[in-house]
Amino acid sequence: MRKLIYISMIIAFLFSSVVNAQTAEELVQKVKEKFDKVNDYEAKGKMKINVAFIKAPVATVKVYYKKPDKLKINNESGISLVPKGSINISIANIIVNSAACDIIDAGKEEKTGLRIIKLLPRDEGADIVLSTLYIDEKKFLVKKTRTTTKENGTYELELEYGKYAEYGLADKVIFSFNTKEYKLPKGVTFDYDDGAKKGEPKDKPKNKKGKVEISYSGYIINKGVPDAVFL
């Protein structure tokens, strides 16, 4: 019995060594293989915008994706406000373009144990300067990304997975981005001054980070999405 325990411990150690031994390139390739299963999808979800200068209702959205990099977010219930650059830095786009990047292994995140992989685009003219992926190396899932761009600062994606994890598709995506100051001339808006003391409203987020959260209720995968949707 003791022998059996020793043998299983040795096997477990060897297996974990093999997993750890995965190079960054291999890990990215494995993640890409998951995405490669998806040619297109149509997903339903709820989108919540949390930006200092916007108050908007929770939107019922349909998200369309088609290989290699087409992504469209449509608000079924109203005005489709889509964060600028969100399409270019979508997780699928980052992974698809990983071939054009130098892949650097940056070790593991202490708290979560996620593998940190940095993607440096070889094209110096590209808007994306650096993408950092935090990957669950057992499930081959990207849990977090941080993308720095030349024009629009840093974007972050946080992803939570559920029943579509086998395709690398998240159930919940939180997209964080930098926002700029919002100001319109009073002569244009003719605002009503209700006599309330001016200052930061209580319900206004303090920092200049905007967040968009999409919670998906379901995906229709590989059933075809017409190109007209992306126009």
Place this chain on the structure above:
Amino acid sequence: MFQLLKIELYKIFKRPRTFIAFAVITAIILLIQVALKFGGEEYVGIMMSGVNSAFEAPTHEILNGYFACFMILNLLLVHVPILVALVAGDMISGEANMGTLRLLVSKPISRTELLMVKFTAACIYTLLLLLWVAILSLFFSMFLFGTNQIFVPREDQANIIATSDIMWRYAAAFVFAGIGLITVGSLSFMLSAFADNSIGPIVATVCVIIVFTILTQMEIPFYNSIKPYLFTRHMLGWKGFFYVKGVDGVTENGSVENLPGIIRSALVLLAYSVLFLSAAIWYFKRKNILT
């Protein structure tokens, strides 16, 4: 009294001047709607300039009937008071000018009752004009541009309101605008009681509105202390129904950011109306109509 009101309404609606206001309103609203229909995307772009830095927003979704109506009211409700003054400013001074005031006062009703009937007739005209504005700016815009959520641009933020949460706000906004226009009507009516010709009260009302509106919009600290007393500032209270509360950036359906502030503005406007009407009655009861 009712008979007298019918006569006053007949007098108002038999004058071509009355219909000038309706024609002007129709022309302005149609011109704005045509401009928005064929070149509205550029205008929406200006209104979206604060949001465009962070978001991509399809202008065709923003440019809908509700948004068009909001923009029309934004441009128009500064000018409608001038059209209200055209009729309200003529209610008493017009009679004095034509020499029919003495005849009117000789009727077996008190001067106060006479003024109340005339004021009621002016209010009915004002509300009909506002109803016409509502039909053209809201319902015709909905027909022309369709409906969607409304995007409300403000100086320091933008509010987006769900489609199902808009119509009651417009109803409330038009009721509020009615209170504001009646205040202008009562100012014009009071000046009309003081004068013996129509031009004076109409021009004086227009001047007061222009000066007060400029003072309301000017960001000079010296004038900030008088702003709460300017009725033109409170007249913008209709917009307050489109300023919503939010939790973590999410609009609360059915909410109004500062309802007490709007109610206070409505009360200030009503107080002004009562003040102007009382002054008109006080003066008219002592007015020498024999000269």
